[in-house]
Amino acid sequence: MSHTPVAAQSHPARSVPPVLPGALPVVGHALRLLNNPAKFLTLAPAHGPLSRLRLGPLTATLVSDPNLTRQVLLDDALFDKGGPLYDRIRDVMGNGLLSCPHTDHRPQRRLLQPAFHKDRLPAHLDLMAREITDGVARWQGRQVVDMAAQAQALTARAIVATLFDGTLDAATVETMVEDMGAITAGINTHALLPAAYTRLPLPAHRRYSRAQRHLRSTLGRIIAEHRSRTTDHGDFLTLLTQAGTERPALSDREISDQVITFFIAGMETTGNALAWAAHHLAQDAALQRQVHAEAAALPPGLLSHTSLPHLELTGHVVTESLRHYPPVWFLTRTVTRDTELGGHPLRRGDTVVISAHLVQHLPSAHPRPETFDPGRWTSPQTEQPVPGSFIPFGLGARKCIGDSLGVGELTLALAALTRRWHLEPASTAPVRFAKDIVIRPRNLHLRLRAHPGTPHTTPRPAD
Template sequence: MKTDRAIPLARGAVPLLGHARALSRDPMHFLKSLPEDVDLIGLRLGPNPVVLVCDPELTQQVLTDDSTFDKGGPLVDLVAPLVGDGLATCPRSRHRHPRRLLQPLFRPGRLEDYGEKMAAAIDSVIGDWRDDQVFDVPAEMRRLTIRVAVEALFSGTLAPAVADQTADDFTAVLVGIAQRMARPPVADRLPTPTNRRYYAALKRVRETVRDAVERRRADGTGEDDVLARLLTTGADGKPVLSESAIVDHAITFLIAPTATIASVLGWALHVLAEHPDMQDRLHAEIDVLLADKPASSDVLAKLELTQRIVTESLRMYPSLFFAPLRIVTTDTDLGQHRLPAGTVLAFSPWLVHHRSDLYEDPEHFDPDRWKNTELPMPSRNAFIPFGSGARQCIGLDFAYQEMVLALATIASRWRLEPVAGSPLPPRAAANLTARGLRVRTVLRRPSGAEKCSRPVDLDGRSVRTPDGNHRPTQRPGWLI
């Protein structure tokens, strides 16, 4: 097969910024506008040329061959001041050892232990909500997810107020990184408000985490958590990781579960607020299976609709929607193209998840498409919100558990209503976030008066009307 076909350049590049402006202003629209029948397409993100892998099989090839397609590229360089050589960004040569060190924290037996801590952290945020309150969904979800991460993975090492500040700092840094991806480095030194916020947030996060590491080294807790594993010492009594690597990994394990899960949960809440029928079905499932019990991990497996909503949210809104995170290490062939060493590659879970040859009616939010699929992970090539191969997300099961728990807990207490003028579609920062999204809370408990106000069945195929007849429910539908 001839392997030197030219890679087409995507339309719509503008001077200096290339495709970066379109991608950050309306990422979903931009990705949707790319032709479906190309396997690779060229983009320009500011000064950086990037090849986006569009074909699902080739995406799998890139993700599963991390010696030819290693971590690297301009985004990895840009996140380095925050996470340095942390697990998600380090090259293959420094990857396997810390991955083995941390993997035991994410084994199935361990996940069950996190259930109670997750539930308590979720409660500490949702417990503050009031009836008829309008809240900023992304900010509130970040507060929730960082508290879960701190409690479950760092044994509560950061006080809640410090955790909340750190979540805000992550956002400021991620916005700064997205801007830096699209503009010449000279602009980084200008004293603009976003630059000032970026540098202040970066400094605060690194100091907060360095401080937490120091305190843990001095005090210990006896808990087997991320910090304990990072502070492991060898036979000679010396730490197995360098001081900077410890801080880099620790920040990675704070930001990764915070930004990603907050983004997916935010979208799920948006869809529910827009679709009262789907919310009714969710409430019916929760009311039957949870009754008045808290949503603990032992009932999660039974919450089938809740899981399907999480899976469909991950399909429609994979938080790492566009990932220019690979560099070609040696001249190689990919599909029908020859790629020289040094080529930067991006992959896009969003593109794969929205292909019409893989999903029927892909723009339709339909949890029931997952009904006859084994959850939580359907077909490898078609569903990659957590990546694949050696660099696949270490927190996949942790994330599923947290998202199902959070959604179930919220739905057990609150009905969500849309707020007029809540601005969507949103822009993307480093991940796909429903920026500016607000919803209104309506209390369901303790009165229970609101509970199951509409007649529904759990399948959503039909509802029984007061006269005893069945009529079809509206299909949940939401077009981006």
């Protein structure tokens, strides 16, 4: 794939970025960002590499340039995690790895790194593949499924098995998934709209608060059960609950923060990317046949980490899904000292907004950005993306600790799905984005048709 170089920008010294049009009294651009984030973010680059947007009383700087986005992500001490989005994320995740400030990040990463060591990944991937394959096998032919919900159910099973050694009963998993859905749906509203609105006793606000309390209560019970164990089962929660000479003892709250962080990240990122990939395969029969043929050529039986080298096209579909639909619409950062970005002044305490969706849809970085094209990642045509223009997992020291695990899981999940089922759109109604901080499909209903001669895999009994 060839790229048109991103033109170098010249900026007058000490100039101020323009304010984006369309701000409303009191709420600013918040409603536009809530109602149609894809359109709002896509239009922003026309106003320059940096612009200003208003979120209620707050004015933030929006970055629309890959190189400047990369600069923000790589200097996590200067551009620390903060701003209205992370204020709300911390309400949910506490001081976990994803949300903690720069000063806490290195110690936490060192603590958690053993769980993601390359030697552990094969076992994690094999466990995830087994859970997802079992889940897919329970579907019924000619069934119409809400693929967003089903994909999240599959990835929830997989992340639960990894986090909790597969010991949770199905009812507990289901309630945790429901709580997570209510929480992620509420983060966006609470981050963008004035605090006075989010304090109103509306049903959605009550669900948001109730889900947080209920999730913490559930995790408290699970953590107490794990603390009573004396053996290491290789799962994430055991790593956290069993302190040792190199593992400082953590409080229940600290453990809960990390578990929520990885449960949300593992379920949301992979579930939504899997659903979007399934959506595009259902729309493109030729591509779906190719992906199915790749999976069907694998030896019968369960998929495993050893299947990954044979799933090249499936991997390209996953990569393109992550480009087209990164995990979240935007992220916020807080400037920790007076500085400049792209020639524009920033003051200590200012908020900077970056968006993977924005930079991953720039025509200068990804030709025909609105076209879902796994071929753009096919060697030898593929060149390295413009730096800072492909960032579904971030960059630098704070790049997602589980990126390799997530991509491997997604590839195996898509292979498991397409090996068994042919996907067809069940409706002509357009698939839309959910009003959420995560980029989730809404109204994605697909009909399942079993492939002739599909190897039969008997699912394990449900818990």
